[in-house]
Amino acid sequence: MKIYRNIEDFIPVDNAVVTIGTFDGVHIGHQKILSNLRESAKEINGETVLLTFFPHPRMILHPEDDSLRLINTIEEKAHQLAACGIDHLIITPFTKEFSQQSPEDYIRDVLVSKIGTKRIVIGYDHRFGIDRSGSLSDLLFYAPIFGYSVQEIPEQDINAVTVSSTKIREALIKGQIEVANSFLGYPYELTGTVIKGKKVGREIGFPTANLSIDESYKLIPAYGIYAVEVSIVNHIQIKDGEFEDQKEYEKFKGMGYIGTSPTVDGTKRTIEVNLFDYHDNLYGKTLRVKFLHFVRQDIRFDSLEEMIQQIAEDEKTIKNLLSYKLH
Known part of the structure; x- marks a missing residue:
């Protein structure tokens, strides 16, 4: 797996199949999504690209809130993503300026121009851009304009991811380590x-x-x-x-x-x-x-x-x- 600490360092690849998210825990729900990502890349003879952000957006947008606790450090996340067979990991520094992009600018300047996205694998509830105003409908609208396709992750899979992340944190706080490990798929x-x-x-x-x-x-x-x-x-x-x-x-x-x-x-x-x-x-x-x-x-x-x-x-x-x- 190749790692890029800044999206500016990434050189667009042929047939990039992209997914986006924090992927905290890289747990069994995430692993299912990443498996779909790999299969999708095989279909078009492409390479998998995962775009994540660090620091976590909440750290930047709500610095007064010190309650955020994550399952993985960025290094641990990279370790698990490599084990999942991802080709490229882009760790984009999240800033207030980055969060102020319009949905169109984000799609055009980040996903298309800087990554070269040919297919995006994303959940129905994914939000992006200024005030989280961008959504799946925007990705679908701009797809024929910018020349990429969209593969939507089913709602039931997204709900499984949400439930798993919540249960992992709750289990760890309660000392239920075996429960947490069963959702993570690793210790x-x-x-x-x-x-x-x-x-x-x-x-x-x-x-x-x-x-x-x-x-x-x-x-x-x-x-x-x-x-x-x-x-x-x-x-x-x-x-x-x-x-x-x-x-x-x-x-x-x-x-x-x-x-x-x-x-x-x-x-x-x-x-x-x-x-x-x-x-x-x-x-x-x-x-x-x-x-x-x-x-x-x-x-x-x-x-x-x-x-x-x-x-x-x-x-x-x-x-x-x-x-x-x-x-």
């Missing part, structure tokens, strides 16, 4: 850099790597203990040109923790992982943590000894779960 993940913590885990015999998540918009699952799979990866970055996924080193099974460590009077949320059978220094390294099972909620224990005993039980539970869930 939910967090990627972060290992930073120094209070070293409480090391003192009680369960050393943990504390993760710093750079993206404030990334949705963090419910507080609690999780069964996880952890990979050490190269630092995450996207470069223009051919997509090269981050190299994953050896994978480890482990315990994941999200919470405030109430038993030791913690107040700040931390995200920690205890890797089974790994004892080297992880400071400064980037970890990709895949959440597989929710084990229990984060609670305050009456004593440190009681907490240590429970963590030991958690470890047994997680090792039993992962012994047949991971290969």
Whole structure:
């Protein structure tokens, strides 16, 4: 997959089959749409192009609203789209100026002139242009004028996408990780850099790597203990040109923790992982943590000894779960 950080860098391709959207989660609903996109491209011997926007439009148009939480970072989204077999990913910087285009200008200047769209695969409810005034009817009206065709995504497929995105977020917030993963079609993940913590885990015999998540918009699952799979990866970055996924080193099974460590009077949320059978220094390294099972909620224990005993039980539970869930 080729990635373009700006639409100006994209060179129009022959028979571009295009879809547009945020595609947050790239979940099973999205995957169905992308499968249709690939099949449509085969029909006209074309190439698939996905146009997405970053930052998310809500971040720009409603900066006072800090409630937006996304399932994917832009890097994670690229990783999943590459797995779906998309040929070209255009990540367009979303600005207020961009949002002020008329529907006709957007179709002519973006979809036709800059992408070379020959077929657009889009939902019945897709909106674009100034004040979201553009719609499917505009795309259909200008199709014969600008020489492209429109393939409408059925309403039932769009509704499935909406329901899935909503259910994924709700499930993650409630700690229902297995439900979220079933809608995603892959394990939910967090990627972060290992930073120094209070070293409480090391003192009680369960050393943990504390993760710093750079993206404030990334949705963090419910507080609690999780069964996880952890990979050490190269630092995450996207470069223009051919997509090269981050190299994953050896994978480890482990315990994941999200919470405030109430038993030791913690107040700040931390995200920690205890890797089974790994004892080297992880400071400064980037970890990709895949959440597989929710084990229990984060609670305050009456004593440190009681907490240590429970963590030991958690470890047994997680090792039993992962012994047949991971290969």
